[in-house]
Amino acid sequence: MDTILEIKDLTKIYKGFKLDKVSLKLSKGYIMGLIGPNGAGKSTTIKLIMNLIRKNSGDIKIFGMDNIENEREIKQRIGFVYDENCFYEDLTVMEMKRVIAPFYKQWDNKVFDKYISKFELPKNKKIKQLSKGMRMKYSLAIALSHNAEFIIMDEPTSGLDPVFRSEMLDILYSLIQDENKGILFSTHITTDLQKAADYITFLNSGKVVFSDDKDSIIENYSIIKGNNGILDKAIRDKFIGINENAFGFEGLTNNTEDIRKLLKDKVLIERASLDDIMVYTVRGNE
C-alpha cells in the first residue's frame, strides 16, 4: 500500500490553542475524513500540510517526502480545494484558469473544459458573481485539472445544499476508483463522510480522538438507551458521554460488549452515527 500522507506527532501552538501531537496516515485509493467541532484543529492540520502555517514540531510526509523540503514537487501533485474564495474575484473563470494553469506541469485544458461543462460553470462570468456552490465547483475543477494524486479539501461542503453535496461526493467517489489518488476531506457534516469516507480521523481540542477505518469505528461505538436508575458509578465509567433527562438516558460507549453483559435486556443498544460519536465525545459526561 503506497502511503500518500503520513503525519507524526504534529504540533502547532497558538495562544489559547494547541494542536497536540497529531498523527495520521492515508494510503492511495482511499478517502479520509477529518472531523471535529469548530476549533478542533481541522483547518490548522490542513494548513500545516499545505505549509501555509509553520509547525512547532512533528513530521509531515507527502508521497514519502518532507512537505517543506520538497514543497514545489509535492504541490505539483496536490489539488487543494479551499474553504472560502481565495481566487482573484475580478477575473473571469477562464482568466483565473490562465493565471493558475502555467504553474502546473501536468495541467490539462481538456480535463478543465470537461469539468467546466460538467459543472455547468459560465466561462465568462467573474468569480465574484459565482454562487458559493459554483465557486466550490470551480475550485474543484482547478484541483482536478492537473492530474493531482492527492486532493485536499477544507470544509468543501459547508454551506452547500444537499443536492450539490451529494453530487460532489459522487465526484470524489468516482475519482478514487483509479486507486492512484487519495483524498483528505475536512468537514463537520459527518453524514457526508458516512457516505464517502474510508477512514475517519476525529480531532477534538487539538488532539486525535481516533484515526481508523470507518467500519471499525461504527462497529466499536454504540448508543445505549435506558432508565436513569441503572446508572451507577461503574456503569457511567463505561460511557464516553451520557445525556440524561426525565425519561431516561442515552449514552455513547465503545464498551458495547461489557454493557451488554452487565445490563443485558435492561437497555436498548443501537449503532452510533458519526454525529453521535462527535457530539458525545465533545460533550463528555457533563
Place this chain on the structure above:
Amino acid sequence: MVNLILKDILVQKKPFVFFIVFAVIMNSLYSHMDASYVNVIFIMLPVMIIIGCVTNMSIKDEKAENMINSLPVKRIDIILAKYLSVFIFIFIASIIIFVSSSAMNFMGIIHLERLMNFKDVEICAIITIFISSLYFPINFKLGYTNSRYILMSLYMCIFFIPLAIEKLIGDKVKVTPEFIVYINNAPNWQIVSFVICILAIVMIVSFFISYFLYKNKDLA
C-alpha cells in the same frame, strides 16, 4: 518565478486601462505648467501609476494569499516575484506616460516644452525602488489591510511634503524642484553609479528582511 510575475501583470489588466485614461487627463492638465514643474510631473505621474499597481497587487494578493501559497512555488519565489514585478511596472508606467504625452503633443492637443526622457525614467525608477523597498517588508509582515496607508504616506513624503514645506517657507528654500532637478542634472556617471549601488543595497536588504518576515509567517 516568471509565472508569478505574469500573474501580477494579468491581474492588473483593468487598472492599466484606468491608468491610461488617468494619464491622458493628467497630460492635459499639466501641459500649461512651466518647465520646472514638467520635470517633476514626468516623474510624479509614472510613480503614481506604479504605486497604484503595487497597491492593486497587494490588495488582490492579500485575498488570494492562501491560493498563491498553495501553488507549486516557495515563499522566496513569491517575495522575489513581487520585487521583480516593480521593474515591470516601472517599464509599463513609463511607456504609458511617454506614449500618451508624446502622442498628445504631436497631435497638438497639448504643448509640452519637452518630452519625457530616459532621465525621467531613471529618477522614477530610483524613487519607486526606494519606496517599494521600504514598503514590501511591512506589507509582507502586516498584509495590505494593516499597511495600506504606508505606501501612500511614503509617496506623500517624497512629493507632497517637500512641496508643502516649500509653500510654507516660501521662496527661501525651494525644496522639491531643486531636489528633483539636482538629481535630474546629475553631473557624471560616478553619481549615477553611487545611486545605483545605494539602491541595490537598500533593495537587497529589504528583500532579505521581507524573506525573514514572510518565510515563517502563519497565513490566515
